[in-house]
Amino acid sequence: MIKGFKEFILRGNVIDLAVAVVIGAAFTLIVTAIVNGLINPLIAMVFNASSLDAVGWTVTSLDGETEVFFGFGMILGAIINFVAVAVVVYFVFVYPMNIWKERAAAKAGIAEEEASDLPTEQELLVQIRDLLATQPRA
Template sequence: MKGFREFLLRGNVVDLAVAVVIGAAFTNIINAFVKGIINPIIGLFGTKDLASYRSCLKGPCTLAADGSVSSGVFILWGEVLSAVVQFVITAAVVYFVFVLPMLHFMAKRKTAQEEVLEAEEKEVVLLTEIRDALVRRG
């Protein structure tokens, strides 16, 4: 029981839980963006919703008035296309909003750390030269 408690209280478990919750909330935002903005823009070239694109696979395909299938077999390729568009948008937002700025921040931080290390190395060299000069003096 003690080991399990320690496992739960480790920082990475809490971080993972927070990431899952934030990810779920972020997914809702992306879904709304795709349904509210992207699908209508694509709808300018055809239907109002990508998910409504389908092809008849077998039999006489007919739809009921409410849009449900009354006979035949449909391939719902519009739903797959909609999911792909949503994935690409999600990946782009994650990359451009989170990953790219973090890489930029880390590069700046690394440069600052390198400058500090160079200064420390120069200081060591200078102190060594001073020591050697004092030893030669006497």
């Protein structure tokens, strides 16, 4: 049991995932600071509010005495934060990694055209199934 756990931990994808989580958290803090310090105040200026959290509307409840605030500014801020994080992750991690993989494939002599000519995993499984079906059973 301990040996299996050791093999699991020492696999490369577990270490890669841990690094990705740490780097993602660090980038999230940076992007959140940029959004809160630069983008949210600009949007708050457009809506003439002191903060993006103050953007919304107030509605009187059905009893006529209580007021309820619907703050769509907070939702807008969360959406902007998510999109900003996604853009940073794509252009800092995903896009360069895709270019690196293409270059590595080109160096290995495997072009995308050649790779697309290869059968898919599903096609290979169908061929194996058909071959097994033609063999006599013991």
